[in-house]
Amino acid sequence: MRKLCFALLSVLFLVGLAYDSFAQFNRKAIKRNNKNIANYRGKKGGFGKRNVYTGIGFSVNALNYFGDLAPTPSTFSTDISFTAPSIGLSAFHRFGPRYTLQVQYLYASLQGSDKESASKDDENVFRYQRNLSFRNRMHELSAVAYFDLFENQATYISRVGWTPYAYIGLAAFYHNPQAKAPANELDGVTSLAEAGQWVDLQPLKTEGNSYSLIQFAVPFGAGARFRINEVFDLWADIGFRYTFTDYLDDVSGNYVDLNTLSTLGQAMAYRTNELAGYPTPGLSIPSELAGVNVQAGYGRAGDQRGSPKQNDIYMVTSIRLTYILGATFHKAKFR
Numbered sequence: 001m002r003k004l005c006f007a008l009l010s011v012l013f014l015v016g017l018a019y020d021s022f023a024q025f026n027r028k029a030i031k032r033n034n035k036n037i038a039n040y041r042g043k044k045g046g047f048g049k050r051n052v053y054t055g056i057g058f059s060v061n062a063l064n065y066f067g068d069l070a071p072t073p074s075t076f077s078t079d080i081s082f083t084a085p086s087i088g089l090s091a092f093h094r095f096g097p098r099y100t101l102q103v104q105y106l107y108a109s110l111q112g113s114d115k116e117s118a119s120k121d122d123e124n125v126f127r128y129q130r131n132l133s134f135r136n137r138m139h140e141l142s143a144v145a146y147f148d149l150f151e152n153q154a155t156y157i158s159r160v161g162w163t164p165y166a167y168i169g170l171a172a173f174y175h176n177p178q179a180k181a182p183a184n185e186l187d188g189v190t191s192l193a194e195a196g197q198w199v200d201l202q203p204l205k206t207e208g209n210s211y212s213l214i215q216f217a218v219p220f221g222a223g224a225r226f227r228i229n230e231v232f233d234l235w236a237d238i239g240f241r242y243t244f245t246d247y248l249d250d251v252s253g254n255y256v257d258l259n260t261l262s263t264l265g266q267a268m269a270y271r272t273n274e275l276a277g278y279p280t281p282g283l284s285i286p287s288e289l290a291g292v293n294v295q296a297g298y299g300r301a302g303d304q305r306g307s308p309k310q311n312d313i314y315m316v317t318s319i320r321l322t323y324i325l326g327a328t329f330h331k332a333k334f335r
Contacts, residue, residue, distance in 0.1 A: 069112035144169030
């Protein structure tokens with residue numbers, strides 16, 4: 001009888017010990033699993049369909065022009081006072097842990113003025129005396145690839161709070177350089193029919209040649225994206241458009257014989273005489289156009305009007321708000 005009681009007590013002790021050990025192991029497993037769930041950021045093996053998402057955006061932008069009508073000959077010379085606002089509409093597709101493709105329409109405006117930007121008292125007096133100006137209203141369509149510094153392997157719901165990025169792409173744009181017509185023809189007496197109006201410059205062939213109003217550019221730059229909530233992000237970036245034209249401002253080469261231009265073309269091609277006191281005594285010489293004197297170095301065939309060595313560039317500074325479409329991922333609710 002004693003042996004039976006001892007055996008039963010031994011069995012009960014072993015069962016209790018096994019149950020306690022299992023409970024401890026189970027608690028550790030639960031804690032470990034909870035920690036894994038809390039730190040879960042998606043499957044590391046690839047960026048699956050579930051993680052891909054699409055969105056739309058709206059941007060406000062500031063544009064600056066770099067070209068022949070900048071204050072100085074430097075490649076990065078620009079007149080901040082001519083910063084022009086613009087708006088953009090975009091759609092994007094996130095297809096990788098670091099990669100996004102965006103298509104954007106941008107309505108933009110550029111402008112420049114020798115008289116307003118260049119100084120008449122330094123080595124850039126050439127630009128002041130040239131006295132050319134322009135505005136250019138543009139419609140740009142671009143496709144740009146964005147590369148994030150911080151990756152996101154999970155769904156949009158677990159995307160990073162912020163990340164720097166770089167971008168590069170290709171853009172096509174329609175542009176139309178214009179300038180405001182002066183009061184008189186080059187004789188200084190006859191009133192110009194288009195006086196005070198904004199005139200399209202490309203049809204006038206002010207430098208004797210033509211150029212296409214549809215051009216291409218390479219957009220590139222850098223910025224950062226900030227998560228606002230589950231579906232909204234704020235993007236901020238600065239970049240450049242390297243264009244394949246030198247005629248955003250209708251200025252690139254040399255003056256041509258004024259006799260080869262229309263009356264309006266003559267008035268828009270050579271504008272030094274509109275400055276008070278010009279042409280200056282001692283530097284006033286006859287032009288090819290009968291009865292019209294010009295400032296020496298300006299207005300005669302072969303005189304330098306611009307520089308074809310560098311194409312025009314414009315800078316785009318953007319702030320963009322984006323919204324993720326088709327958001328269906330909801331946080332789990334527990335009772």
